[in-house]
Amino acid sequence: MKKLLTLLLSLMIVFACSLSAYGEENNVELSLEQAINKALDHSVLLKNDKSEIEKMDILFNDVSSMLRYTPVDLSFNPSDTNLFKAFYSTEFEKKKAEKKYDNDRKQVVIDVKDKYYSVIASQKKLAAAQVAWEKSKIKLLQTQARYKVGLATNANLAEEEANEAAAKTAVMDAQAKLDNAYGELNRLLGEPITSKPKLIDMPVVEKKELDVNEQVNMAVGNSFEMWTVEESVNLTSRLRLFERFYDVGDYNYDQALNSLSDSKQELRNKTQALCLNINYLYEKYNELQQRKLQYEATLKQTKAMFAVGMTTKDNVLQVEYALKETEAGQIEVASAYVTALDTLARLTGKELGDV
Template structure:
């Protein structure tokens, strides 16, 4: 037994370490930067991208070794033709896999930020709806008291009861949405789905002056989608020499060029819409911030009136509800603004901020 004791202690210590490293993180504060680092470490997409690069590298090295022993002249036999296609295709696929890893890494940053902020906004909205449900409960108590002394009808009492039932249903839906927001966030960072870390980093809205035409041109030059279309067109043009029928090669090139033109127009249109959305979201955020300031003043007045007996508790709850709903809406808009800016950076070949 004494000989087994050290092994038992070692096993237990390893178990405790494993649990602390990968267990539930409910109650712990998790910054946005920490969340993104966790996502980078645990992302299945990035791991698969890295494996794909290794696979493409093997195929490219194989094609490179084979092509060393292939004569290069204009009279290709079928086996030579297939080998050159294999080489150029493998070289393109290797570079595409490397580019995809970079693209997916940047997209992961955007996704994690969006999901991080969504949890905060969902929690804020839940707190506002809890106030609304509390107000409905108070109104029901008031209605029950009035009904007992004959001040209201049975129909009015039933209306108050129905209001509570409606508020409970809305509250249950908000709780489910918060739980779903946490699950999506936890999945993105590789944490247990039922974890409830405390998220406190709020989106920061700063004015971004945008030259829409400049952004469109940058996206058309630097986006992953345009890179894929351009490199695909170059590969098609290179491979036309090895087609059995020259006309087929030319047709393939024409199709690739048409796709390139269409991709360029699509990415420019997407960028234009994104820039317009960014400008709108900035103004909408300013509007909501003004509303928040207004509701804060209304709440101050309502509290003073309640303390002095001029207003009821309902008035305070109404003001608190309006303020928290405005704050939740502002968080959603601010998150959308930051996410849109990050997406624009991504499209134009820049690293999203975090």
């Protein structure tokens, strides 16, 4: 009896903590679009990018005002060497700052989607853990009842007590992960870390037919990463004229070409892997969808059997747990699919959602 009272008391405490943790969650709804807009307004990265653009405009205008002619060969005034190097370098940095802002803006949107959907998946995992804990409590009560009449051993009782304790810990762990997921989202949005709005948008999975070779070539031709490397090569080539030792300029140029070749191959591999992963995630999502439908049908049947006394409550909870775990996994896969498509769009120079 004492153990039973202790168990019930612990349940009440954890339940109260759970209510406290969810206290703010249903107060305000937050759509994905609202979350993205908040993040774009708050992003320190984008604010710094804008400052960099303005700074490079000032520097470029300043160095441009000092130019009196454009060199086409080695016949330029040696005293202007540093000026020309500064001009071409600043011109490159100005263009880079503008392109970086556009690229970073897309990445902020991708990051928000990832964190937004992560919260929803964490909520599903917490719900599954709570069901598993409820099931373990029932199993423990059943074992305690059997133990009192000599139908269970001390070992049986100890095993169920350990299972119940583990399930309780799993709930606390799932709650902590949900709190952390909210914290990560709030960090992007500039909201208080304890804020827990109700998230109302789910990831949408739509089949995309991808030509891997086409996507790879588009990434090589349009990505910000590749543009940066290619323009660095062009800059290095142009600056060869103004090196004190011409051989040094050649060495710099050769090194830049080597980096370009390596970067192209790295981007090809990255884009190819991304396309293959997108195809895999779509198939995995469909697999989980079929499993979800199966568990929904099984749960409906099991509840009907429980209503007429043909099965026990713990069997109902077992199916419910499997369903909620599948739902959580499906959201994670859907989130990965959506963000992978957006990443591919960013790499290929498209607007997000246009792949």
